[in-house]
Structure formats: C-alpha cells, structure tokens
Amino acid sequence: MGPVFPHLHVITDARRGREPLTVVAAAIAAARRLDGCHRLAVQVRVEDDVSDRDAYELAGAVLELCRPHGVWCLVNDRLHVALAVGADGGHVGAADLPVAVARKVLGPTSVLGATCRDAAGARAARRAGASYLGVGPAFATTTKTGLPSPLGPGAVGAVAAAVPDTPIVAIGGVTAGNARSLIGAGAAAVAVVGAVAAASDPARATEDLLRVLA
C-alpha cells in the first residue's frame, strides 16, 4: 500500500486563551485509539502578530507530539519555522511566498500545500510544485475574516476534478456533520480549526471526524 494522504488536518487555534498543545495532544490520542495516526495531520497556524520565536516554540512542541506517532506536522505561512523545526512541510496562500518559491525553500521532498479556490488556480499551484491544495471556504466560518463567499461542495468538487492527481483539502466551516459532503464531492481530506479546537471535548470531536471520514 502506498502512503496515505491524511484525511483530517487539525489546525491549531493559537489565539490568546486557547491551549493548542492540549488540543493537539487530544487529537493524537483520539487518532491512536482508532489506529488512525496515518490519517491525521496537524497544521501549526498562529496569528500574524505572534512572534517567530513563539511560533517556533509552538511548532517544535507540536512536532514532538506528532513525530513519535507518524502524524504529519505542517507549518502555515512561516516556512523558515517549518525548516527550523524539521516539520514535514508547510502551507502557503495568496499573501505568503509564491508556491514555486515555497517549493524551492522547502526542497523537493517536503509536503507543500497551497490555497486555491478555482480550477485555474489549482492547476497553476500544482504546476508550481504544490503537493496538495487547500480549497475554501467550503462553508461559512467565523475563524478567519475577510474571506470570499463559501464555495459549497459543488465548487470544491469542480476544483478536485481539475487536478485529479492532487489531493484537495476542503477548509472552512467543516464539521462532522458536513465533512462527508465534501469527500463525496471529490475532496481527499478536510481541515478544521473550530470543529476540534473549540469543541468541549477535542478528542471526541477528532474521533467523530475520523469516523465519518473513514
């Protein structure tokens, strides 16, 4: 069997007052209970006003939790932090380094995700070296402001159809209740912030998501 692309990407919520490491530990514990660590990835995402030092400390601590269990650790935006801690890869969007530059920075074998919203953007990101594409917002979300209108499963599926060799990770407003509609439309995976980080029981929330994605 070839390597499995993780079905669930849990993204940290590092806003003040949150406990990202507790949430990541709970998500990994849930994946372990289901024998599903290969199906989980964790993306370290911090707010723009967080210092590189704090981002580095958090990414290093997340990597320490992930690595023993083979859970991918990706770093959003800050590729120098990804390299510094030895993460599995990074994720870039329109305000970050261009995809081709990000590929050069990370090297040929790292995982590189790129945000896109339509077929042309997806093909361009793929050509530039992205190994997966983050597509969203799939549904309405309050976690990030200033986003365009939600795409819905149909438009996510249209992006997936344009790049059949590349995994699509649907993001934005994803819950255990709507995740299957995205997979059914052609997404390979979903990424969540609030569905796990804001849950009263993040381990249970991870388990619910992994079960519906199975």
Ligand SMILES: Cc1ncc(COP(=O)(O)OP(=O)(O)O)c(N)n1
């Ligand atoms: C899996 C995944 N998809 C999309 C994004 C969004 O990235 P970006 O557009 O650069 O926005 P920020 O997350 O940096 O605010 C993502 N992080 N992960």
Ligand SMILES: Cc1ncsc1CCOP(=O)(O)O
């Ligand atoms: C970073 C990002 N990019 C598009 S939607 C989103 C936030 C997703 O958060 P949530 O899963 O809480 O809707």
Ligand SMILES: [Mg+2]
């Ligand atoms: Mg970004």
